[in-house]
Amino acid sequence: MNEPRKKDELIPLQQTSLALSAEYANFLGEILLTISNSNGDRQSVYSLLEANLDKLQEGIQTRRGVSLPKILRRLAVARLPEMESESAQSMQESIRILGDWIQQFPLGNKAEKLEIAITCYEASAKFFSRDTSPQQWAELQNALGRVYQKRSSHNRTKNIEQAIYYYQEALDVLSREKFPRDWATTYNNLGTAYFDRILGSRLQNIEEAIRCYEQALLVRTFEELPEDWATTQHHLGNAYRDRIYGERADNLEKAISYYQQALKVRSAETLAENWADTQNNLGNAYRERIRGDRAQNLEQAIICYLNSLQIFTREAFPDAWATTQHNLGKVYSETILENREESLEQAILCYKAALEVHTREVSPQEWAATENNLGTAYRHRILGDKANNLEEAIAAYNAALEVFTEDDFPQDWAITQNNLGTVYREKGLIAEATECFWSALEIHSPETNPVECLKAGRNLGDTFFSAGLWADAIEGYLVAIRSVEQSRFWASTDKRRQEVMQQGVDIYANLVQSCINQGKLNLAIEYAERSKTRNLVDLLATRDLYPKGDVPTEILNQLQELRREIVLEQKRIDVVESNQEISEDRTRLNQLRQQLDNLITQKIQPIDDTFSTFYRVKPIKFVDVQKLLPNDHTALIEWYILPETFVAFIVTPQAQEPILWQSSKEDLQALVSWAREYLTADLEELGRWGWKDEEQKLSQTNILQNQRNVQIANAKDLATLLAQLGEILHLEHLLSFILPSCNHLILIPHRFLHLFPLHALPFNNGTCLLDCFPEGVRYAPSSQLLQLTQNQQRTEFSHLFAIQNPTGDLRFSDVEVEILRQNFTYQDVLVRDAAQKTAINNQRLRTAHCVHFACHSTFNIQSPLRTPIVLAGAVSKKAVELERDIFVRQTIQLEKCLILAEVFGLDLSQCRLVNLSACETAWTDYTSFSDEYIGLSSGFIYAGSPSVVCSLWSVNDLATAFLMIQFYNLLRTSTSVAVALNQAQLWLRDVTMTELENWIEENQLPLRPTIKIVISRLFRQIPDDARLFKEPFWWAGFCAIGQ
Template identity: 35%
Template sequence: MNEQRLQAYNQLIQTLLSCPSGEESEILAANTELLDADFVQVVVAAAEYFAQQGEENTAEWLRNLATYLTTPKTTPITQEDIDTYGQLLLEILQATAESNGDAEVIYPLLVANTDKLNDIFAELLRRWATNILAEAEADTATSIAAVIVTFSNRIQQFPLGSKANNMEIAIAGYEIALTVYTRSAFPVDWATTQNNLGIAYGDRILGERAENIESAIEAYTEALSVLTRSAFPQNNAVTLLNLGRLYQDEKQFDLAYNTFVSAIATVEALRGDIISGEEAKRKQAEEWNQLYRCMVEVCLALARDTEAIEYIERSKTQNLVELLTKAALTTPENLPLVGSSIQFGEIQNLLDNKTAIIEWYLFYDCFRAFIITSNNKPAIWHSSQQDLDALIDWKKEYLDDYYNPEDENKIQWQNQLEERLKKLAEILHIEEILDQIPKQYERLILIPHRYLHLFPLHALPVKESYLIDLFSNGVGYAPSCQLLQKVQLRQRPNFESLFAIQNPTEDLYEKDLGAVAAIKKQFTEREILKQDQANKSAILLGINENIHNVTLHEKLLKANCAFFFCHGYFNFASPQDSGLQLADGNLTLADIITHFKLENCRLVTLSACETGVTDSTSTSDEYIGLPSGFLLAGSTNVVSSLWTVSATATALLMMKFYEELQQQSNIVLALNTAQRWLRDTTVKGFQNWLINSSLSWGCKIYLNKYFAANHENALTKPFESPFYWAAFCNIGKGV
């Protein structure tokens, strides 16, 4: 149960204890949505607490309440009940049959009759079905059983009324159906119904908890005797997940662990059988993400911390890792890769003795940060439910403001960014997490999870500085440890050749501050496609004639560094259509994945807006965005942005970034150094830098006018706000 639900339980208990005598039944009737098995457990725990405090009367009252809530009712049934309930029962079953179980048809009927969804209804369902099935022919009996099972599924999931009564009705329906669905005659229907019966007994409130759990386990075990991995792998995985979650809820963690191991083996075998494309694999990863999450929780409960991290990795970026593996092995297209995993020792081998990883993982009721170093056990920081709730609220407000159509230029969002990042640092408890990292560590790799990829975690305020100020060898990112392992294995030449796209659209012609012109001087070989020459058909030769015989521009194919100074965008509705805007069309993520091959490329720099945004709606954390496309294409590093950036600030940042790259091979450190320079330099400092820069006189004049017009005080730091310097981050190898 989550913290919010627990508070609701405790509030209801307080209300019952403080209400006038005789009003308890009315209060319980008004709060039926809270009367579930977890509530009973909280009542029992409260009774023990009051007993320890010497308040035996209160403790006994609570014990009686728990007994009352779990004791099946035996209400006498009158002829009037038979008539009234019988008519309702037939109406509901007919609606179920005619609508094929459509909840939009069935639920309004249930809502209008919640007062009759009780023990009488359950008993009359048993009587009616028993009598009619005894006289029905085989085909008719089978059809009736199918309708009853469908209705039982619906009422089991019905969110209103008394959950205790709903479970009793569902159990009655399943047990009746099993008199028709015998194992010998209908093995699959029998097994599926057993699985559903197991769910109902696991959620049952009435009766002895131990007996309910025993019945649920028995039902799941029966189901698995038919729903084997070889014969019915999908059903096998579903049933194993249900059984494992039951063991987990009952804190039988060893049994839960073994059950989830079997479930994951089935799921990964299913994944290996998918041949219909990457979209199908993404959907499968999202479908089964809860299984991996449950396994991580169980591993942590068993203090198997390194295994927890291994299972986190198995649930992240599966498609991307498999594609990278496939490319590295030159695996034939028709040979599927079954699963992907990395051992904790392999993760540690990715790190030297001065580099640490912080890997986040979002659970249902909290989030955790796993701190990994090369020679120690992982340290784990654990949030509260309130922290997760605050993070969800923060994320919603951040994104709502960023995409607010009334603030087209994002001025309000920009002005609030500094304070928002302070709040995010508090919610993530970043200082507490950093306390787990010894002071001698000089480099940090951040591995976010899901929507955390959208935020500039490297720019979180820490005491009187920012995160990037605390690590002298740089702060970079990776989508997962597995992907980091893949790119670390790639060996790329030093920076000798450059391929650049410069101002492909007319609106950028006048915004050219000479960044590309300055950067290209650092390379012995360079190919610059500028303005109307910077088009898609020049990069992908043959793209407009024959899509099957497209070849990449020769200079891009050989480039050690690819630089794009253009517009970028992320398409949330269709991430594969995200891309870079060129002179004659958009270079999309799908184009990059399909046609790019960058086996000599060490760095792709996407000096454009929103090029680092990824699909945060994916629960499987597949990391779908332009960076993943270029990593898949062969680059070992991608520098990209998390929002719509300032053209002037970005041009200065890029010039300084490449200036730093001349001095060192550490890409992450060069970027962080350039970001600190942009953040901390005064107007006077920029003016002095311009004097010695290699920019053209026209660019120098423009920038001097820019500073003079916007900042009267020479000691002002014009780009101090994180909005100007924090958008860009490096994803990948880091060097």
Template identity: 35%
Template sequence: MARRARQETGWRGEKPGLCLTCRFDAKGIANPVSEAPVRPHDRLETEQPTSIVMDEERLEAYLNLIRELLKCPNGEEGRILQENRELVDAEFLQVCATIGEQMAEEGRENEARFLQELVRVLGQGRNREGATPEDYFQFLLEVLATLDSSGDPNVVYPLLQQNLDRFDLTLAESLRAWVSQTLEYMELEQAQSIAAGLGNFGNLIKDCPLGSRAENIEHAIVAYQLALEIYTPQQFPQEWAGTQNNLGDAYRNRIRGERAENIENAIAAFQLALQVRTREAFPQDWARTQHYLAIAYCERIRGERAENIKNAIAACQLALQVRTREAFPQEWANTQICLGAAYSKRIREEPSENLEQAISLYQEVLQVYDRQVFPERWAMTQNNLAVAYSDRIRGGRAENIEKAIAAYQLVLEVYTQKQFPQEWAGTHHNLGSVYYARILGERVENLELAIGCYREALEVTTRAAFPQKHADTLFTLGLAYRDLGQLADAYSVFTQAIDTVEEIRQGIIVGGDGDKQKLAEEWQSLYRNTIEVCLEREDWTGALEYAERSKARNLVELLAATKLQPENIPEDLWHRYRDLYQQWWKLQQMEDSRSSAAPDSITETPTAKLRTLRQQLDRLIDEEITPHDPKFRYSQQITPITYRDIQGLVNPKTVLVEWYITYKGIHSFIVTHQGTHPQVLTTNPDAPERLDALQEDYLEHYLRRAEDWQTQLPHYLQELSDLLEVPTLLAAIPKSCEQLILVPYRALHLFPLHALPLGDCILSDHFPEGIRYAPSSQILQLSLQDNAPVANSRDNENHEVFFALQNPTADLEYTDLEVEAIQTVFTAPTILKQDKATKTEFDNRQPQLATTNIAHFACHGYFNFNNPRSSGLILAGSQLSDTEDPETAKEGSADLSPAIRSRRGTFDADKCLILPEIFNLRLPQCRLVVLSACETAITDISTTTDEYISILAAFFFAGSRHVLGTLWAVNDISTAVFMVRFYETLFAKPSPPVTLALKQTQDWMREVTVARLQDWARGCSLLSETGKARIVGRFAWGYTADYEPYTHPYHWAAFCVTGQ
């Protein structure tokens, strides 16, 4: 599994990625032409927005003021604006809006929001001084009257030019208010006329070269949405479909909001348009919308990439049934280019043939787009041809690269920096990439040429204007520096790229963890190469810090967003924010676990409930939190953990070992209390490949041949010990160390590292206080910052609040014995037993969980390797019969089935406790959660980003100081014995820490004989007489007295503890 993932995503560590210079419109796929719902002659070609033109000194003064505002401490903004009041004018607001757009375009959402809010507040003041709502109404009436008279943009644009100061949020609000007030008194024919005007206004404002392009698109979206309140598919099918088409185009080109979400909305709108635009009734319109849908699928971020490309190809092929070369040569060429781009991206199914197909398509297009008549289209097509040649599999590699270089050089004859700065920069990036890969010529000279090209590209693709492209170019520049041996330069640009990527990530809000996950996977090779360069430079501290920055970012951000309370936020307000945030996050996790199929309507992606929660959260931040803390939105950004912070997690008798994997080996970072830097050990270079093979074989046996897996478990552990070179690791750890904290990485999360064999003993034997785990050092650090006082188990353990689920499915015979024994430790335990352990009853007990000190779940658990977020615990009443099945889809939920299908049967997920719901629990007083169930510590290892997704992680996030979970499907009898012994040990006097109690229980299980086990059962004060008799009787026949029934690691090694 991991091996396949590495092959698919790891190529960027071998060569720079080719940035397809232009989005599809710049590659020869024309931006969709806006369609007026009534008059075809109102369709306008898309134009580029004009740039800001003003006195350079004035502009620089504006920019300096913006920089000062972004960097100033909270509360200083008013003073700074007052001191610079001569600069606060209409042009300043325009510059703020434009810079905000640039920051928002590819992800710098926090700074963008600040500037947008600044424009809104200052703009309101200007509006109060001048324009009134009536002025806005009059302006709208004037525009619509002009549209009615001519629809000519040359007539309308001068009117828009004169009213640029009204292109703000008030315009959209006035538009909505005007429509709602007007429609109430209108006849249908009049309403239709208004809808036509709104559609035309949307077309004009969307493509208007004046003012703020981002705001123009927002106004267009509002206009289309309002037109759709009048146009229904029943009364005005053609107009409704045309408006849906235009709305999809607006969403696809939208600057504000999150790119992934905008594309989903575009796809939904195009698909709705196609419900009316059939090939039979409207062939040209049908083909046009199919073409636009193909572009959207090519650009889609969510869903499976292969499926998106397949859909794009299918849509192109449909469009070409109407868009023939003879009838519509330019439209044919545009769709051919889109089809070629899709084939170029189709790398899973016959990649060689797909690239040949793309090359053939581009060459055909060049027969229509010649340089003299269509120079821009010709250059765009040459660019795509160069990309295809650089990736080409057939033919000589050296010759293909030379063809790519020649094509890019032709492109630059048309794309000059002055006329086409973005395309010029993108072409230089791509040319640098092929020089980097060039076979002919001297290697050093080719690398220097590549560096020169990348530096040229960075003149345009700045961090402020194009952060995604900026990061991509920095990454490839770093690879070139690395290969030249200029490691300091490589480190510098790699770290700049990481800062940019993390800034982009901070801007993803609505898209949630799914979109962040895709971004993180895309950039894993950047982190890996940065860490490799740090290691080559012997910068051990830097290597560990960047390894940490690459791990479990979704969980780190969730912890920070809900647990780091700013000092100036009132307690009740903070609790409201945290509750709302976690409700939103829980629902987002549900969305992420759904099918990635395209939405049926805009309102379904995400669900209306998800949108409502996000709006409520934003409103709470804007209206109630921001007055207390104006920079709250971006104060929640995560400060990367430093080596000193990591070192602060250990004491003189504790050592932390954190792993990271690169292509050069498996690296162990050893952090001690005294060290000035971590000690780094690196395995043989073949260790990562061996680990991949071990993981694949391990899971193959575990999932399909359980008996063989159990037999081979000691062999797997020995092999892992060998490839991790554990004896060498152990020798590097100070002899004074009594406890170990382990931070695994990717596949290492699957295995009981505490049980790795070392000759006649195991790793934990060398650490008297035991071994505990952490998802990452930063998650451990964040969890420590939220510690509320809990009951002292050493002094008043019998008064601790205990809550348990006991055998909800009534098929775990020894689970009842287990819980009945454990509850005797506590004075007033709360037990949900068998059929009482339902989801409804559990939900009703959540207020009680908030005061629980120890929670024990003795039930069935499952980890879903295909969809980890649907993992959970099985509760009473959830199992379905063979013939029974819940509805396969609920309203607004696409095709999410609430059924959980596991090796133990089929269960209704709505009646189980699944992972997103566990994350949403509140356990502020809980010092220990014990998951006496199967697979509760298994972690999702299918991604390259080491996101810590597990049942155990969910309970840890919910607030428990320690969580004890299992790494595989455990045995009912041995688990019951283990748990009773564990609680007996934990509540002995003096009471040991959780980690030590676990170690002592495991040691006992490894060595206990039948005779000792029976003696223990007879004397155990926790067991009832019936319980004692059952355990003694279980071993009464067929065993010798000195037989060790639980010495096999299957019975004891699965249990591990994560925590403080």
């Protein structure tokens, strides 16, 4: 500070030629004099301001036509140029300080204070030249940018653009080399301006903000500038919390991390206000957090807010106190408590407390935000009269819209419009509701803000759906689905993509029903398809996508290997996160993705500039579904389960659209009840041959006989269940839509229907579905997946890789593999103890045409990616002697098994068939509403095999051995895996004891002496014309998936 000056020397404003108000002129003079004499102590200035609050509240539109900003502006024009250099510099300094201090003054009109600050900085800026005083000039550009960014009066959009202009002007003269700290500060400020920006894409603005913050951190390091570093960490937390691009869950985890980094410097003892601010924002991130336990996240948010209130008291920091009350209101609105009524009442109290400080006059933006959330609290309120609560909600939303205009706050305006629409819908005001939803969609598009667009699109579709306006409902749902698919495209792991799809599964279902009701059956099946197996479809499409042009083979090999490693690492992360709430380290995944990006940009794009890391799979159209039928004698049935009914789309070569059959509500209820009974039935007690208890010293014969009696009883129960299922699905009626000349059928189930042997569903005449289609019945997870596997037509079938009885207890598996291997010229078979995980590698697998696993498996419903193929050494000898369920579920060592997540890393690029001759290998995650088809079969399809044979339950060792031997015998003369399997199944069903005995002799099964004795006794005890395996349990457990 310079020497103190006298009031009459500092500002003789009354004597100027300008007609100024003496009262305001004197007041301004007192302020500047006090600043000049203050030695940096702002309290004396604040005392003067507090005594003259009327001059800070009347505003620019005062009736007297005078205000401090006006007087300051005239002073800068009329007085500063006439003053001597030293006096002018002193006055300029006092004016600049007033600009700083007035913003921190807690009382008075906020808008008026910002106008004063702007005028102060503009006046001071005239004193400096960008050429002669670049640093001082840039500091004032920075100051102007900060104030314009805060300014909500006049045109907010223009204010923020003006702020960006000032920051960029400052960066024109500030270099990182000459003025590193100022350069970094300006980039930090520019980031905050882009974060607040209204013009342009919200998505792109946030990305630009993040880029600016990252620039600032090049200088603002923890070691050199810890407080500045913490400030930018805090801002990065804000940016990632609101980030639109990328996976929402990941962004929130990053936001929490940045806030926690900031708190390493911002402590309650040394930087109390900053600490409280970060605590507040950290609470917001926990409130919105996706990962972890929802209740615990909300509880952590409350803790953060209460921490903040230790500093932000109403007396000391009224504005921040009100903001925190607002945030507490939001968390109470969302809190999962037993007493929901009480939580909502608490939320309303918090919002009303915030409004006592955040008035429309003082803090219009904050006031509007609180009114909006208060409206939502009233909309959900349980206490009080429902109609009155809805009226309160409408009033609050309309109040918010007085400030949240489309021009000044387009994002908030759109959110409030969507909220208002939901209340109108509850009141039955359809036209008003849909007008609000359309208004929201004018701002929120799937590409720029998919999360908010999804809300509005879903609301629009649901409103029209409830009103029976199907064409309009379709329009709304189509927008919502584009939003779901955009969010899914940005998700970084399959697990998160599945979660995104599950959150939108109701939209697909309602769209399909709307299309059906509107008679748009082609569109209905297309969107039914669009909701199925999306992760696997994307993986397969990307796996088979290669660049055009003369790209060297080694580059293509690197591309293939990196893709495989990325998928494998994604699956590893999904496995880990399925067993813990915290986020797994993604360092290696990010490194692999960076390597892939580098390979594409540096090695591939110079040859094929259209090739990209990211690829959107084009959804399948009905005409393409129809093209999947290889001839005029093939039909396809695709099921889709809706909320109240289920439908079957029947695709034939002749029809221009699918034939539709839709169930009744009672049919769906019956199907769900049937599925519950089937899935909880004690079918796991079936098929235990080979699992004997040596300690009981029972003879082989007694064991076989006892188990056979149990199995036959349960097998008959299965036959009864399948007969019931056929009736519920109206199978015979469905087949009436298919021409009698059709001899080949493709089945595409949905959700839990994947688990059932639909090919074995019986008819009243004693036949079953297989009997009707001599050219085979095969399955596919979805039409689009079938389309992708059709591109993998492989005819070579001479090289076998097989796993044979690795646990040593499946005696007939030894027989099975010893016989079937004779069909192959090249045989790579790992027998018993040799079949260890370390022996299975891509060097062996990539040359195999057929991969056969004769071993144990069981589906892991809690964590499907941990579903094991049990290999040698995975269980102890004692465990092998126990019942299978105890062995598989309790004593298995997964690290010695090949689990589903690891299957995705296998290279089966030459493989025609994978045969999973083990238990429950066709099972998928039937709890997934998004029908993602997560099971061993999906892993082997991705690994490269177009066909997979797998089992639907715990299959019997002996029956399986006979079935598989006959299957490979038939496959020698058949080009179709499905036909060979179906014929083998019908053979096993119909074979008599005499025929079976002859067949054993013809195939020269290598039976050990003890087993020969057991089988001989069995044949003597059962009549010659008896069909031992006639029940579906014995022969129907396997299905052919894919080609």
